[in-house]
Amino acid sequence: MGRKKHIMSFDDIVFEDRNQDYGAYVLRKKYNTYISLATVATVVFVVICFIVPYLRILNKTYTSGHGTGRKVVSLRMDEIPPPPEQIYVPPVMTPPPPETRQTEIKYVAPVVVDSVPDKDLILPPAEDVRFSEETEARDISSYAGDGDDELFGETGSGNAYDYFIIEVPPKFRGGDVEKFREWLTKRVIYPQEAMEKGIQGKVYLTFIVEPDGSVSNVNIVKGVNKLLDDEAVKAIEASPKWSPGLQRGRPVRVRFSIYLNFAL
Numbered sequence: 001m002g003r004k005k006h007i008m009s010f011d012d013i014v015f016e017d018r019n020q021d022y023g024a025y026v027l028r029k030k031y032n033t034y035i036s037l038a039t040v041a042t043v044v045f046v047v048i049c050f051i052v053p054y055l056r057i058l059n060k061t062y063t064s065g066h067g068t069g070r071k072v073v074s075l076r077m078d079e080i081p082p083p084p085e086q087i088y089v090p091p092v093m094t095p096p097p098p099e100t101r102q103t104e105i106k107y108v109a110p111v112v113v114d115s116v117p118d119k120d121l122i123l124p125p126a127e128d129v130r131f132s133e134e135t136e137a138r139d140i141s142s143y144a145g146d147g148d149d150e151l152f153g154e155t156g157s158g159n160a161y162d163y164f165i166i167e168v169p170p171k172f173r174g175g176d177v178e179k180f181r182e183w184l185t186k187r188v189i190y191p192q193e194a195m196e197k198g199i200q201g202k203v204y205l206t207f208i209v210e211p212d213g214s215v216s217n218v219n220i221v222k223g224v225n226k227l228l229d230d231e232a233v234k235a236i237e238a239s240p241k242w243s244p245g246l247q248r249g250r251p252v253r254v255r256f257s258i259y260l261n262f263a264l
Contacts, residue, residue, distance in 0.1 A: 095190075095192075095195075166245045166246075166247060166252070166254055167246055167247050167248065168245060168246035168247075169245050169254070170209040170213075170242045170243060170244055170245040170254050171242060171243040172239075172240075172242050172243075173240070174243075177256070180239070183239075184235055184236070184239075184260075187235045187238060188231060188232065188235045188260060189231065190231075190262060191227045191228065191231055193227055194225060194227040194228055194262070195264065198264060199224065199225045199227060199228060199262075200224070200228075200262050200263050200264045201224035201225070201228065201261075201262060202222075202224065202259045202260065202261045202262075203220065203222070203223055203224055203228050203229055203232040203259060203260045203262065204220070204221040204222040204223075204257075204258075204259040205218060205219060205220055205221060205232055205233065205236060205257075205258055205259065205260070206218075206219050206221055206255055206256065206257045206258075207219070207236050207239075207255070207256055207258075208253050208254065208255050208256075209242045209244060209245060209253070209254045209255075209256065210244070210253055211244050211251035211252060211253060212241070212244065212251070213241035213242045213243060213244045214241055214242075215236065215237065215239040215241075215242070217255075218233050218236045218237050220232075220233065221257070224262070228260075228262050232260045235260075
């Protein structure tokens with residue numbers, strides 16, 4: 001086998017009879033290595049310059065209200081979803097008529113329907129059930145409002161503003177609002193005095209489920225008579241604690257609007 005020929009590089013030829021331990025020869029030999037390292041460092045630096053601001057933008061929490069940290073939620077009242085299917089509440093047993101009355105009084109359990117009357121107070125039929133999840137109260141006319149609102153949520157005990165959509169709605173005893181309807185139907189008692197006087201009608205109310213799950217701010221939106229109004233308020237105020245609603249992982253105040261139908 002013949003010896004392998006050593007092919008001299010241009011640098012070897014130039015520095016053949018010169019010092020090759022340091023100086024220009026060493027620099028020229030390591031030139032390509034230095035260029036490669038410089039190129040890699042430059043690319044890494046440029047990538048970091050672009051990625052770091054992008055990650056900050058992704059993780060940035062946008063706030064409004066001069067740095068109050070309140071999250072912005074857009075609301076379009078013209079995009080209210082259609083009402084759910086009708087729910088019928090079965091009647092309960094008819095109580096015995098009072099001895100002083102000759103005519104029989106038929107008692108029908110109050111129909112619990114999650115709804116709010118519109119601004120013209122054109123009320124839905126008793127069997128219609130509509131459900132809405134909102135925060136602190138608004139008047140009836142503004143509930144049917146037209147336009148866009150920019151609203152904010154609070155988790156404290158102060159005022160809360162309406163949310164159109166709650167990411168995680170409050171739950172009553174592990175179930176949805178249907179569980180609360182069933183509980184409320186058993187809880188409400190038709191006042192005997194109101195039955196004797198022939199008083200009947202729909203009581204519209206709102207109440208708030210607080211971040212700790214308690215029920216507060218039970219208000220009459222449109223009442224019928226003090227006897228029926230007081231019974232409706234008393235029944236809702238006796239509600240056990242709910243699992244609170246969540247918005248972006250934080251408990252928030254959520255308002256429910258319902259009406260109770262007292263019918264003879």
